Amino acid sequence: MKYLDEYRDADLTRKLLAELQKTITRPWTLMEVCGGQTHSIIKSGLDRMLPAEITLVHGPGCPVCVTPLEQVDKAIALAARPDVIFTSYGDMLRVPGSTHDLLAVKAAGGDVRIVYSPLDAVKIARDNPGKTVVFFAIGFETTAPANAMAVLQAKARGLTNFTVLVSHVTVPAAIAALMDSPNVQVDGFLAAGHVCTVMGFREYEPLVEKYKIPIVVTGFEPVDLLHGILKCVRQLETGTHTVENAYERSVSREGNQPAQAVIRKVFEMTDRAWRGIGVIPMSGYHLRQEFATFDAELRFPEVQAIETKESPLCISGLVLQGRKKPGECPAFGKECTPQSPLGATMVSSEGTCAAYYRYGRYSLPSPLGEGPGVRSDER
Amino acid sequence: MKDKPNLLGWTCPRPLQNYPTIVMGHGAGGRMMADLIEHLFAPAFDNQWLRQMGDSTAIDLSSIVHRPSFGQLAFTTDSFVVSPLFFPGGNIGELAVYGTVNDLAMRGAKPLYLSAGFILEEGLPMETLGNVVTAMAAACRKAGVKIATGDTKVVQRGHGDGLYINTSGLGVIPAGVDIGPANALPGDVVLASGTMGDHGIAIMSVREGLTFETEIKSDSAPLHGLVEAMMAAGQGGQRKGGLRPPLQNPIHCLRDATRGGLAAVLNELAGSSKVGIEFDERKVPIRPEVNAACEMLGFDPLSIANEGKLVAIMPEEMAEKILAAMRSHEYGKDAAIIGRVVAEHPGMVTAKTAIGGMRVVDVPAGELLPRIC
Amino acid sequence: MCLGIPARVIELYEANGMKMARVDFGGAIKEACMEYLAEVKVGDYTIVHVGFGLSILDEQEALETLELLRQIEARGEEGTAA
Numbered sequence: 001m002k003y004l005d006e007y008r009d010a011d012l013t014r015k016l017l018a019e020l021q022k023t024i025t026r027p028w029t030l031m032e033v034c035g036g037q038t039h040s041i042i043k044s045g046l047d048r049m050l051p052a053e054i055t056l057v058h059g060p061g062c063p064v065c066v067t068p069l070e071q072v073d074k075a076i077a078l079a080a081r082p083d084v085i086f087t088s089y090g091d092m093l094r095v096p097g098s099t100h101d102l103l104a105v106k107a108a109g110g111d112v113r114i115v116y117s118p119l120d121a122v123k124i125a126r127d128n129p130g131k132t133v134v135f136f137a138i139g140f141e142t143t144a145p146a147n148a149m150a151v152l153q154a155k156a157r158g159l160t161n162f163t164v165l166v167s168h169v170t171v172p173a174a175i176a177a178l179m180d181s182p183n184v185q186v187d188g189f190l191a192a193g194h195v196c197t198v199m200g201f202r203e204y205e206p207l208v209e210k211y212k213i214p215i216v217v218t219g220f221e222p223v224d225l226l227h228g229i230l231k232c233v234r235q236l237e238t239g240t241h242t243v244e245n246a247y248e249r250s251v252s253r254e255g256n257q258p259a260q261a262v263i264r265k266v267f268e269m270t271d272r273a274w275r276g277i278g279v280i281p282m283s284g285y286h287l288r289q290e291f292a293t294f295d296a297e298l299r300f301p302e303v304q305a306i307e308t309k310e311s312p313l314c315i316s317g318l319v320l321q322g323r324k325k326p327g328e329c330p331a332f333g334k335e336c337t338p339q340s341p342l343g344a345t346m347v348s349s350e351g352t353c354a355a356y357y358r359y360g361r362y363s364l365p366s367p368l369g370e371g372p373g374v375r376s377d378e379r
Numbered sequence: 380m381k382d383k384p385n386l387l388g389w390t391c392p393r394p395l396q397n398y399p400t401i402v403m404g405h406g407a408g409g410r411m412m413a414d415l416i417e418h419l420f421a422p423a424f425d426n427q428w429l430r431q432m433g434d435s436t437a438i439d440l441s442s443i444v445h446r447p448s449f450g451q452l453a454f455t456t457d458s459f460v461v462s463p464l465f466f467p468g469g470n471i472g473e474l475a476v477y478g479t480v481n482d483l484a485m486r487g488a489k490p491l492y493l494s495a496g497f498i499l500e501e502g503l504p505m506e507t508l509g510n511v512v513t514a515m516a517a518a519c520r521k522a523g524v525k526i527a528t529g530d531t532k533v534v535q536r537g538h539g540d541g542l543y544i545n546t547s548g549l550g551v552i553p554a555g556v557d558i559g560p561a562n563a564l565p566g567d568v569v570l571a572s573g574t575m576g577d578h579g580i581a582i583m584s585v586r587e588g589l590t591f592e593t594e595i596k597s598d599s600a601p602l603h604g605l606v607e608a609m610m611a612a613g614q615g616g617q618r619k620g621g622l623r624p625p626l627q628n629p630i631h632c633l634r635d636a637t638r639g640g641l642a643a644v645l646n647e648l649a650g651s652s653k654v655g656i657e658f659d660e661r662k663v664p665i666r667p668e669v670n671a672a673c674e675m676l677g678f679d680p681l682s683i684a685n686e687g688k689l690v691a692i693m694p695e696e697m698a699e700k701i702l703a704a705m706r707s708h709e710y711g712k713d714a715a716i717i718g719r720v721v722a723e724h725p726g727m728v729t730a731k732t733a734i735g736g737m738r739v740v741d742v743p744a745g746e747l748l749p750r751i752c
Numbered sequence: 753m754c755l756g757i758p759a760r761v762i763e764l765y766e767a768n769g770m771k772m773a774r775v776d777f778g779g780a781i782k783e784a785c786m787e788y789l790a791e792v793k794v795g796d797y798t799i800v801h802v803g804f805g806l807s808i809l810d811e812q813e814a815l816e817t818l819e820l821l822r823q824i825e826a827r828g829e830e831g832t833a834a
Binding site: 001004008009010013014042043044045046048049090116222357358 | 587667670671674676677732733734735736737738739741
């Protein structure tokens with residue numbers, strides 16, 4: 001496939017790794033803030049091929065994982081209503097709420113439907129005038145233009161039965177919060193290539209100024225990731241800290257301005273709670289006042305008083321901040337597996353714990369209890 | 380569920396024309412059910428055993444079991460609940476026959492007799508049922524099996540998703556053939572019989588409104604002919620006529636890669652045989668369109684169901700010969716050696732990735748969710 | 753959120769007041785909204801995320817970058833040979 005295969009080339013990968021090995025002289029810790037990048041790194045086995053001096057830490061880059069527990073519980077409550085058709089991206093269906101998940105609601109008879117695009121949810125609303133459609137609008141800035149367009153479409157077509165349960169999060173504030181945290185030790189960031197496709201990378205310039213760390217906009221395929229890592233390491237080795245673009249074919253400094261305009265039209269910035277991390281000021285979107293009729297939380301006010309309960313075993317918050325690796329969690333692979341997840345990071349296929357479990361099995365004994373399992377530190 | 384008018388040439392016979400859809404009476408054991416059997420099932424599946432119309436069918440196996448070539452009986456059952464009932468490249472009727480035929484073939488058995496149990500939902504259009512049954516009859520002829528007994532039930536509207544079918548199958552395993560999931564040995568070679576992921580993506584394409592430049596069709600097919608060719612090749616040539624006992628068992632394991640796909644099958648085999656399996660991602664045959672659909676939907680092609688593909692594990696010295704035999708067969712044209720069995724990490728399957736890295740290939744977790752993030 | 757896949761635009765049309773396209777993901781064809789890509793033409797490659805085109809892939813940029821990366825490897829090899 002064009003624009004994919006070239007960036008999965010084994011030869012180019014090998015040679016970039018060699019260059020990286022030649023360039024690096026000291027240990028560096030890099031964080032990537034995008035679940036898609038985490039997934040790609042581990043699925044391709046790239047993390048086991050990097051020079052030992054590089055520690056790759058996975059940040060809170062999975063919007064499924066950081067969706068606050070309250071929002072998940074609200075979603076579950078809404079989906080259980082007989083007058084609601086609950087629509088969502090597939091990843092959210094198995095995220096554990098306080099007591100169960102959306103899939104369980106579906107199994108009990110709730111009308112829960114996976115959609116590929118938010119426009120599909122609008123269509124469902126149009127086709128089912130007797131029910132109210134709730135669309136679970138989660139995501140980073142990448143998904144906001146699509147979710148916003150769905151609201152505008154519903155408005156343009158005079159649909160009164162289309163609502164959104166919003167839980168958008170934005171990246172720059174999260175990077176700032178992580179850098180402000182005394183517990184997080186990161187030397188450089190790989191910025192999410194598709195978030196930046198929409199937003200550009202101007203917003204990261206104040207961050208490199210303030211925190212004196214390199215931020216490199218990076219794509220998703222192995223060659224793209226190595227390109228981003230190489231640029232980042234070169235900066236670190238030479239003591240520079242700027243915003244660089246290693247995904248030029250898709251990202252420009254200004255980003256996609258029509259998309260940004262529509263985001264601004266429908267959403268405004270707000271404080272958001274990130275599951276496992278806490279409230280980060282001005283780190284998310286909610287609907288502007290004039291679109292209040294599309295807000296599921298206002299349409300169904302009873303969901304606002306929901307009591308939440310996190311699993312005491314789950315340390316996904318620490319994993320999302322890069323402070324712990326999944327293998328360091330006592331429940332990893334035992335009480336907590338993709339089949340029976342305790343936290344969102346094990347559910348979402350982009351979640352760090354899920355990625356490690358599916359592709360890495362770090363430090364796990366062989367499933368039959370005989371012989372060594374496959375270990376991450378064997379290089 | 381779309382009704383395809385008469386695409387299999389079935390015309391509704393007179394008594395059944397009074398009922399454009401299935402009603403509760405068709406399962407009640409009385410006149411209506413008798414009409415359904417007499418005018419639909421019996422003519423479609425007609426054979427000497429079915430004509431007995433007894434509560435059970437008596438089958439004289441003495442001529443088979445007394446041959447020196449007779450090893451064991453193979454017996455299996457499977458239920459089919461696919462939705463939609465008709466999809467590109469297949470339908471529930473075909474699956475119901477080939478699925479059970481393949482379960483028998485995976486033990487090296489020659490499939491002989493099937494049972495067919497139907498659970499019909501009140502309201503199922505008669506024409507749909509007619510088309511499914513016609514497809515099943517055609518599949519039986521192609522696979523060389525007879526439906527020797529059957530059953531019909533009707534459930535109320537809303538309780539059945541249209542139509543469910545259960546088939547059980549009887550087959551004969553030749554003497555000296557021992558093919559089973561626990562037989563893999565370190566040093567063995569792992570083969571796949573063709574392109575992976577076609578069936579699941581064909582179904583998904585109907586559900587998700589995907590179209591393809593070259594239409595993706597289900598690979599639904601009966602594999603016992605392929606297995607026979609493989610077993611014969613393992614002994615150095617085709618045998619004509621009856622089966623003589625093989626001198627050695629050329630094939631250790633066979634598994635059809637249905638739900639859960641290649642990833643599930645390899646993990647099952649690794650677990651049952653208590654061995655590790657290592658394969659090369661780039662060697663797994665996958666159609667470019669299937670790959671593209673998987674990229675787009677966020678699926679792993681290795682975890683997607685197939686209905687006409689098998690995985691085989693055999694001693695290394697057999698592989699080239701058997702591979703050649705597979706490639707000469709209608710259902711093995713794209714067969715490939717994809718990996719090997721190792722003593723390390725028993726129960727675990729690993730793969731070399733496109734960039735030369737390594738990843739663990741786990742059993743797919745539950746229902747496939749299209750990935751967005 | 754990240755699952756953005758390159759797709760080639762094979763047809764452009766209007767539906768529901770929005771600019772839409774049929775796009776080809778290397779053999780799998782689906783519909784996508786092109787409201788955010790005013791200048792997109794048939795034959796362009798775009799990144800499509802949840803049914804929306806978000807950027808037009810710049811082929812020139814892509815080729816230049818790949819060339820640059822390949823030159824790194826050439827230098828790398830000279831370096832080790834020295």
